[in-house]
Amino acid sequence: MILASPTKPYHGARRRWRAALRWFVLVSAVALAWPLRSDSVTSVLLPALSPFVGICSALATRAVGVISLFALPVIALAAVFPRWFCHYACPAGLLQELLERFHPAVAPVSSRVPPVGKWLVAVALGGACIGNPLFLWLDPLALFNGFLTSWRGPLVAMNLVAGLGLPLLLLFNVFFPRVWCQRLCPLGASQELLAWPRQRLRRAAGGSNAVTRELQGPLVARRMFLGGCAGVAGVLALNLARGGTPSPLRPPGALGETQFTGVCLRCGNCAQACPARIIHPDFGASGVAGFLSPVLRFDSDYCHEDCYRCGQVCPSGALERLPLERKSLHLIGMATVNLDTCLLVNGRECTACIRACPYAALSVQSADGGFLNEPVVDRAKCNGCGACEAVCPVRPERSIRVSPHGSQ
Amino acid sequence: METRLSRRDLLRLLSAAGLGAAFSRHAVADEVGIAPVAATVPENKLIPTPDGPRYPAQWIGGKVIQPERPLTVVNETDVLVVGGGPAGFAAVVASARAGAKTTLVERYGYFGGQWTGGLVLLVISSHARENGQLVKVLRGIGDELLERLTRIDGAVVNQAPGKFNPTSDPEATKFMMDEMIREAGVKVFLHCWVADVVMDGPVIRGVVFESKAGRQAILAKIVVDATGDGDVFAAAGAEHERRLHAIGLVHRVGNADRADRTRLAEAGVKSLGSVEPLSSVKWVNLRGPSTDCLDVGELTRLEMEHRRAIWNRVQQLRKKPGGEELFLLQTAPQLGVRMSRLLTGTHQLTYAEAREGKKFADTIAVGGAQNGQHRGWPIPYGVMLPKKLDNLLAAGRCVCVDEKLIEDSRLIASCLTTGHAAGAAAALAIQTGCRPREVEIARLQKLLLSQGAYLG
Numbered sequence: 001m002i003l004a005s006p007t008k009p010y011h012g013a014r015r016r017w018r019a020a021l022r023w024f025v026l027v028s029a030v031a032l033a034w035p036l037r038s039d040s041v042t043s044v045l046l047p048a049l050s051p052f053v054g055i056c057s058a059l060a061t062r063a064v065g066v067i068s069l070f071a072l073p074v075i076a077l078a079a080v081f082p083r084w085f086c087h088y089a090c091p092a093g094l095l096q097e098l099l100e101r102f103h104p105a106v107a108p109v110s111s112r113v114p115p116v117g118k119w120l121v122a123v124a125l126g127g128a129c130i131g132n133p134l135f136l137w138l139d140p141l142a143l144f145n146g147f148l149t150s151w152r153g154p155l156v157a158m159n160l161v162a163g164l165g166l167p168l169l170l171l172f173n174v175f176f177p178r179v180w181c182q183r184l185c186p187l188g189a190s191q192e193l194l195a196w197p198r199q200r201l202r203r204a205a206g207g208s209n210a211v212t213r214e215l216q217g218p219l220v221a222r223r224m225f226l227g228g229c230a231g232v233a234g235v236l237a238l239n240l241a242r243g244g245t246p247s248p249l250r251p252p253g254a255l256g257e258t259q260f261t262g263v264c265l266r267c268g269n270c271a272q273a274c275p276a277r278i279i280h281p282d283f284g285a286s287g288v289a290g291f292l293s294p295v296l297r298f299d300s301d302y303c304h305e306d307c308y309r310c311g312q313v314c315p316s317g318a319l320e321r322l323p324l325e326r327k328s329l330h331l332i333g334m335a336t337v338n339l340d341t342c343l344l345v346n347g348r349e350c351t352a353c354i355r356a357c358p359y360a361a362l363s364v365q366s367a368d369g370g371f372l373n374e375p376v377v378d379r380a381k382c383n384g385c386g387a388c389e390a391v392c393p394v395r396p397e398r399s400i401r402v403s404p405h406g407s408q
Numbered sequence: 409m410e411t412r413l414s415r416r417d418l419l420r421l422l423s424a425a426g427l428g429a430a431f432s433r434h435a436v437a438d439e440v441g442i443a444p445v446a447a448t449v450p451e452n453k454l455i456p457t458p459d460g461p462r463y464p465a466q467w468i469g470g471k472v473i474q475p476e477r478p479l480t481v482v483n484e485t486d487v488l489v490v491g492g493g494p495a496g497f498a499a500v501v502a503s504a505r506a507g508a509k510t511t512l513v514e515r516y517g518y519f520g521g522q523w524t525g526g527l528v529l530l531v532i533s534s535h536a537r538e539n540g541q542l543v544k545v546l547r548g549i550g551d552e553l554l555e556r557l558t559r560i561d562g563a564v565v566n567q568a569p570g571k572f573n574p575t576s577d578p579e580a581t582k583f584m585m586d587e588m589i590r591e592a593g594v595k596v597f598l599h600c601w602v603a604d605v606v607m608d609g610p611v612i613r614g615v616v617f618e619s620k621a622g623r624q625a626i627l628a629k630i631v632v633d634a635t636g637d638g639d640v641f642a643a644a645g646a647e648h649e650r651r652l653h654a655i656g657l658v659h660r661v662g663n664a665d666r667a668d669r670t671r672l673a674e675a676g677v678k679s680l681g682s683v684e685p686l687s688s689v690k691w692v693n694l695r696g697p698s699t700d701c702l703d704v705g706e707l708t709r710l711e712m713e714h715r716r717a718i719w720n721r722v723q724q725l726r727k728k729p730g731g732e733e734l735f736l737l738q739t740a741p742q743l744g745v746r747m748s749r750l751l752t753g754t755h756q757l758t759y760a761e762a763r764e765g766k767k768f769a770d771t772i773a774v775g776g777a778q779n780g781q782h783r784g785w786p787i788p789y790g791v792m793l794p795k796k797l798d799n800l801l802a803a804g805r806c807v808c809v810d811e812k813l814i815e816d817s818r819l820i821a822s823c824l825t826t827g828h829a830a831g832a833a834a835a836l837a838i839q840t841g842c843r844p845r846e847v848e849i850a851r852l853q854k855l856l857l858s859q860g861a862y863l864g
Contacts (some may be wrong), residue, residue, distance in 0.1 A: 347693035393779030
């Protein structure tokens with residue numbers, strides 16, 4: 001057992017140092033994601049530190065972005081000092097320990113719980129190999145960050161969703177103390193796996209008796225292989241269940257639908273950063289795999305042509321960090337007109353959508369000597385920003401709507 | 409003389425034949441009307457008329473030269489409004505009710521402009537949505553007209569609480585405009601086409617207009633350009649821009665209630681046109697091509713092409729099963745001109761400002777949402793003030809807005825509210841003895857509110 005003495009593992013000066021460091025990290029984390037600041041770019045840092053997020057998203061996206069580099073020092077240290085992040089840094093862990101002081105009577109049950117965390121990591125790695133890491137959203141740093149950023153801006157559904165993770169985790173800890181940290185947390189488990197080679201070598205050098213079952217090579221390999229296979233199977237099953245259903249409208253720069261649902265942490269950063277408040281949590285349009293992932297709704301505003309903030313604050317790379325000019329080229333969807341209800345088609349001179357389009361992708365097409373008029377979409381110019389849908393005056397269903405890819 | 413006698417004889421004959429009961433009053437009037445107004449007109453270059461000599465243009469050196477000549481001033485007034493469309497109508501009523509001596513010059517024989525003569529009928533943008541609630545932004549004189557129409561059976565639809573974008577009957581609207589203008593005590597010149605302005609340096613002193621009586625002048629302390637095309641401010645030399653827009657022609661189809669809609673739908677005719685107060689009539693829009701309404705050649709071409717297209721369309725409808733009894737009731741007396749000149753005002757109201765709902769210290773009206781689904785857009789006084797010229801205001805579709813906002817500012821509801829504001833501002837300037845640009849905004853807003861206007 002790596003976390004051998006959970007109550008008071010350290011003594012004296014070392015303990016005070018550890019406490020000071022942990023509080024420093026907690027305060028820094030809160031400061032970085034401080035909700036009262038208008039700038040939300042720094043809120044990307046905390047989840048990006050997680051090796052679990054960094055490795056899985058790099059594997060799933062087949063790319064190592066700038067953000068994934070933040071995880072490198074944590075990975076390197078974890079290989080040398082097992083679970084160092086849990087001991088010295090994790091703000092979610094510190095909060096849980098603080099809460100435990102109010103419930104000291106509950107007996108720890110962690111030893112009776114199987115190492116679910118390691119299985120989660122194995123499954124996530126397997127899924128990530130084919131693009132969908134499945135459990136990235138369980139990362140405690142993402143949950144912690146989501147809680148902080150949820151206080152930013154007005155109370156929208158996406159904030160609530162992102163903000164609920166940490167309170168639920170803490171509540172779980174009240175009833176099952178330390179179970180999360182020791183047995184479930186994928187961040188903790190991924191550190192253990194990273195530390196495995198060095199530990200195995202040290203124990204082997206100290207005599208084969210010291211090599212516990214947990215550290216035996218074949219067992220770890222088998223566990224990783226089985227978990228990985230389960231991940232692959234799970235992702236394939238999800239894809240099969242989705243079938244040809246068109247993906248919902250995602251923020252600009254989103255990965256392909258399969259990758260996106262897995263790589264997205266549900267941290268809520270994008271929804272918080274969006275000045276138009278068009279990013280909402282999904283409750284079904286993208287199936288089980290996309291539950292609570294961000295989708296776009298153009299009820300009252302659209303994806304502004306001068307904004308690319310969502311991509312800048314995504315900690316996992318689910319949204320690509322596109323510069324403004326490339327973000328404008330990214331296709332969110334495609335505007336489609338319902339000619340039966342369109343006011344212009346029906347002799348009313350509405351040109352609301354045509355005027356609202358920031359890319360001049362809409363124009364009036366006239367036929368029959370001017371009796372027939374309809375808005376036409378220039379598919380080469382439309383990027384699905386939703387400006388047309390946001391201003392369409394027709395209710396209840398608007399006459400011009402942005403349709404997802406592959407649905408037109 | 410022979411003509412006179414023969415017509416008089418004809419009328420006598422008609423009366424004698426028993427048709428006189430209906431025509432008798434007209435016959436008496438005609439007898440007066442055909443009395444000689446002058447003796448034999450001699451052949452001369454300076455043709456004398458009751459109003460003075462006439463000066464025809466001269467063929468001099470291969471050019472047509474208009475001789476210099478004095479013009480008869482037929483009217484002197486405080487506020488002169490040129491154009492009797494929605495903006496001009498609201499302007500004269502507001503000005504006269506505020507106590508200014510007011511005159512209106514209109515080129516056609518009725519009021520309402522595109523609303524009645526263009527058969528647009530539909531008052532779009534009467535409402536906006538504020539915090540989810542439907543709010544009427546078309547208030548004041550325009551709304552009063554529509555409210556009075558609700559008391560006449562078959563004169564207006566969708567003018568009721570919870571409804572928006574009313575449609576009115578063109579004849580009822582003309583009639584009610586006549587009544588309100590008469591009640592307000594406005595001096596009216598119909599069938600008079602303003603051709604030029606009277607300038608005194610950078611200050612406008614009046615207008616010159618053409619009519620059957622020739623070229624005459626009206627002097628005014630303040631002129632409101634409600635011509636829609638900015639004819640007055642362009643003639644006065646105010647800075648402005650030119651825009652092209654679609655020019656169409658509206659028509660109305662009769663016997664719509666006797667058409668078999670089911671069979672027509674089977675034949676591919678989904679709609680006969682838009683709703684009117686009378687169920688037997690539908691109006692049909694024709695957008696037409698984008699062109700220059702200041703080019704009379706284009707107007708002539710479009711008038712005839714559109715009329716042919718409309719005729720053919722209705723004939724095709726009549727051939728469809730279920731549409732046999734439909735007929736072309738009317739093509740609009742006026743071409744559907746949407747936009748031509750825009751004043752360069754002291755403030756250009758932009759589409760972005762309007763969509764943002766930006767508020768102004770000098771708000772004098774609020775524009776609405778085309779389908780009552782978006783917030784209203786405050787309109788500042790600066791959109792109707794020329795940059796340099798004095799004693800001149802613009803109202804209606806030619807006020808200072810950017811390209812995208814034209815689609816909202818040209819609508820009847822916006823024209824009614826900016827017209828109302830221009831009339832009130834002109835009257836207040838007269839009352840306080842200042843130039844329109846010096847009008848105290850707080851007093852103007854108070855006057856507008858007392859006249860029922862909505863300022864947000």
